[in-house]
Amino acid sequence: MxxxxxxxxxxxxxxxxxxxxxxxxxxxxxxxxxxxxxxxxxxxxxxxxxxxxxxxxxxxxxxxxxxxxxxxxxxxxxxxxxxxxxxxxxxxxxxxxxxxxxxxxxxxxxxxxxxxCAGKPKAVKRGALPYPPSPVIRGVKFAPVASIVRKADGSDNWPITWADDGHQYTSYGDGWGFKPRTKEKLSQGFAKIVGGPENFRGENIRSGTGERTGDGPKGAKASGMLMVDGVLYMWVRNVKNSQLAWSTDHAKTWTWSKWKFTTSFGCPTFLNFGKNYAGARDDYVYTYSQDGPSAYVNYDGVVLARVHKSKITERKSYEFFVSPGAKGEPVWTRDIAKRGHVFVHPGRCYRMDVVYHPAIKRYLMVQAFHNLKGGWGLYDAPEPWGPWTTVHYTEDWGLGDTHGFRLPGKWLGKDGTTIGVLFSGRPHRGVNWDSFCVRKATLQLR
CATH class of the missing domain: 3.40.710.10 (DD-peptidase/beta-lactamase superfamily)
Known part of the structure; x- marks a missing residue:
C-alpha cells in the first residue's frame, strides 16, 4: 500500500x-x-x-x-x-x-x-560534468569578449529559426526590439534577422495578433520558434503553462491554439533542423522543455514530445518520450502523465535550445541554469533522445547573469566547427548584455 x-x-x-x-x-x-x-x-x-x-x-x-x-x-x-x-x-x-x-x-x-541504479545519472557536485565528455567534440573555443556583437539594447529572450526566405525569425521579450524601436515596451515582439553572425541586421515586425505586454512572468513570451513548410510555429510560455501559435505570413499575423499544455512543458522549445526544416531526420517535429510548469525555476530533468509535422496544431496527436527501449530505441506514449526524462541534471535544468548540426551529424543542446552567474552547458547526442555527452560546462561564464542561450541554425558552419552563440543577460561591469548578443565560437573536433 x-x-x-x-x-x-x-x-x-x-x-x-x-x-x-x-x-x-x-x-x-x-x-x-x-x-x-x-x-x-x-x-x-x-x-x-x-x-x-x-x-x-x-x-x-x-x-x-x-x-x-x-x-x-x-x-x-x-x-x-x-x-x-x-x-x-x-x-x-x-x-x-x-x-x-x-x-x-x-x-x-x-x-x-x-x-x-546503473545508467541513471547521479546528482552532480558543484562544477562536475553532468554527462561524460563528448566522443566527437573535445571542447569549445570562444571568440574574445570584445568581439561580441550587441544589438537591440534592452530586449532579451530570442528564440530563433531559419525560414524559407533564407532569413531567420525571432521573438524578443521585455523590450523594444531593434532600431527603430517600438514606442511601447513589449513582452513579446517579433523581428527578422538578415545576414551572418558578424554583419547581421535586425528588422522589427509588428503584429497586432502576436504582440503581448507585461514584464517578466506577467507577460506572455515566446520560448521556441520553428518554420516547417513555410509556416512559422511558436511556443509561448507564462500562460499556464504553454500555448502554441502559428503564422503563415512570416510573423505578421498569428493564429492561437485553443489548447495549452497544463502539465509540465512550462518553457518549451523546438528542435531546429535546416532552412525551413530541411534535413529533418523524419516527418516529426520535436519539442523539449524542463519538466515543470514554470520558466523561472531550475528543475531536475528535461522532457521531450513529438508530433507529425502535418498535425502540429492538434493536441491529441502529441506523443511523449517515456524511456529508451531494450535496444536504445525511444518508447513513446500519448499519456503525458507517463512522460520520462530525456536529459537529467538535478537542480540545473532551466531554459534551453536544441539544433541538429548536419556537418558533424550531432544534436546540440544548450542548457542554461539559473545561478546568477551565467551557468550553462553544451551537450551533444547522436539522436534527439540521446545519449547525451558534455561538450562545454561552466558555473560562471564571466559575463554576469547571462541566459537565453540559442544556437541559430543558419550560423552553423559547413565545416562543422564554427557556430554563433546567441544570448542575452543583465548589465555587468559596464556592459548591458540585455540585448541580442552574438559570440562566435569554434567547436574543437576530435
Whole structure:
C-alpha cells in the first residue's frame, strides 16, 4: 500500500490514466512549506519539510536528485520517491540505520540505492560534468569578449529559426526590439534577422495578433520558434503553462491554439533542423522543455514530445518520450502523465535550445541554469533522445547573469566547427548584455 501511495505521488496524482488528485495539489504539498530550517547540528542530513512530506529541495542529501521526497516513521521506516529516476522505495525496519535518523538513511539506504541504479545519472557536485565528455567534440573555443556583437539594447529572450526566405525569425521579450524601436515596451515582439553572425541586421515586425505586454512572468513570451513548410510555429510560455501559435505570413499575423499544455512543458522549445526544416531526420517535429510548469525555476530533468509535422496544431496527436527501449530505441506514449526524462541534471535544468548540426551529424543542446552567474552547458547526442555527452560546462561564464542561450541554425558552419552563440543577460561591469548578443565560437573536433 505504501508503494502505491508513492506511485500516486510520482505520477502527480494520476492513477492508471485517471486524475485522482489534482497536479496543482500534488505540487503544493511537495513544495517547501517555508517553515524554520531543520536543526542540522543534531542530524546533518535533516531535510526541509513540505506538507506531510520531507524534501531534498536544498540538496542536503548530496548524491540524491533534488526532486526526491520521503514519508518517514519510527525505526527508519520510509517511503522514498525520486521522480527524475522513476524510483519508489519502501523500507520496513525494526531499528534505525544510524545514530542520526536521516544521516543513517542517507549513508546506508539512499546512496547505495542510487549507486545501484546503473545508467541513471547521479546528482552532480558543484562544477562536475553532468554527462561524460563528448566522443566527437573535445571542447569549445570562444571568440574574445570584445568581439561580441550587441544589438537591440534592452530586449532579451530570442528564440530563433531559419525560414524559407533564407532569413531567420525571432521573438524578443521585455523590450523594444531593434532600431527603430517600438514606442511601447513589449513582452513579446517579433523581428527578422538578415545576414551572418558578424554583419547581421535586425528588422522589427509588428503584429497586432502576436504582440503581448507585461514584464517578466506577467507577460506572455515566446520560448521556441520553428518554420516547417513555410509556416512559422511558436511556443509561448507564462500562460499556464504553454500555448502554441502559428503564422503563415512570416510573423505578421498569428493564429492561437485553443489548447495549452497544463502539465509540465512550462518553457518549451523546438528542435531546429535546416532552412525551413530541411534535413529533418523524419516527418516529426520535436519539442523539449524542463519538466515543470514554470520558466523561472531550475528543475531536475528535461522532457521531450513529438508530433507529425502535418498535425502540429492538434493536441491529441502529441506523443511523449517515456524511456529508451531494450535496444536504445525511444518508447513513446500519448499519456503525458507517463512522460520520462530525456536529459537529467538535478537542480540545473532551466531554459534551453536544441539544433541538429548536419556537418558533424550531432544534436546540440544548450542548457542554461539559473545561478546568477551565467551557468550553462553544451551537450551533444547522436539522436534527439540521446545519449547525451558534455561538450562545454561552466558555473560562471564571466559575463554576469547571462541566459537565453540559442544556437541559430543558419550560423552553423559547413565545416562543422564554427557556430554563433546567441544570448542575452543583465548589465555587468559596464556592459548591458540585455540585448541580442552574438559570440562566435569554434567547436574543437576530435
Amino acid at each position: 505504501a508503494a502505491r501511495v508513492g506511485r500516486l505521488m510520482l505520477r502527480k496524482g494520476n492513477w492508471q490514466g485517471k486524475q485522482i488528485l489534482s497536479e496543482k495539489w500534488i505540487a503544493g504539498v511537495l513544495a517547501d512549506a517555508g517553515g524554520p530550517p531543520p536543526d542540522r547540528t543534531k542530524d546533518r542530513a535533516a531535510p526541509r519539510s513540505g506538507l506531510c512530506w520531507w524534501l531534498n529541495v536544498d540538496g542536503v542529501w548530496k548524491d540524491v536528485p533534488r526532486d526526491a521526497f520521503a514519508g518517514a516513521g519510527a525505526q527508519n521506516q520510509i517511503l522514498f520517491v525520486v521522480p527524475s529516476l522513476d524510483l519508489i522505495v519502501v523500507r520496513f525496519g525494526r531499528k534505525n540505520l544510524g545514530k542520526q535518523f536521516w544521516r543513517g538513511l542517507e549513508l546506508h539506504l539512499f546512496n547505495p540505492l542510487l549507486q545501484a
